[in-house]
Amino acid sequence: HAEVAALRTSLGIRVSGFDAPKPVQTFEQCGLDGALMGVIKKAGYQKPTPIQAQAIPAALAGRDILGIAKTGSGKTAAFVLPMLVHIMDQPELEKGEGPIGIIVAPTRELSEQIHKETRRFSKPYNLRICAAFGGLSKYDQFKDLKAGAEVAVCTPGRMIDLIKMKACTCKRVTYLVFDEADRMFDMGFEPQVRSIMGQVRPDRQTLLFSATLPNKVDRLVQDALTSPVRVTVGEIG
Ligand code: ADP
């Protein structure tokens, strides 16, 4: 235990939550397959950032996660890598089913960035990573989702629109990510966020990231996460 505490101190993270796993010091310790190790290497990532060091092993263990970390801390890989492992463990999609993973971010720019990164990391697996945010044709997105995609990267408003248009259901979703939750709430997306949550089976894995933890976001965490591992990077939160 002293060893784990020292490791966390050296990473500058604070962790709480029942039985949180030990942080990793290297990507090799995560037990990822050769394909993912290849894309990590290709991305030029030498070792995990502090949020990745704690969140990746916890997410791989199937835990819900509350990550309090600001921009630039490497959150994307922290939720995308375990998501890909999760998806590869699920039964394949039947025709027209999907998605299995949904990633929700507040703005088009942020979801675009996550969409790109997710495509990059998922390349060896040939997964269908669908975009569901503004600035692109809603009709094309409808078709992509309807055809079946393992992952949807979205903004809350566009995702709700597409669900209402019956582009997809949330029946197969077992991995749900909310990124920059405080910003989503600042932008007034709490109803859409809660609506998406309400459509996904309660025994899903849920990961929520936020730079700060205002009361509203904390209430959502209470409502939507089950026995989460809470990771705070640095002095914020
Ligand atoms: P956040 O979402 O927390 O703002 P990102 O996931 O966008 O952070 O990562 C910020 C930058 O750091 C990106 O350019 C990303 O490619 C890079 N990065 C992420 N993880 C690592 C790592 N382990 N080693 C080196 N660079 C990394």
Ligand code: MG
């Ligand atoms: Mg980000």
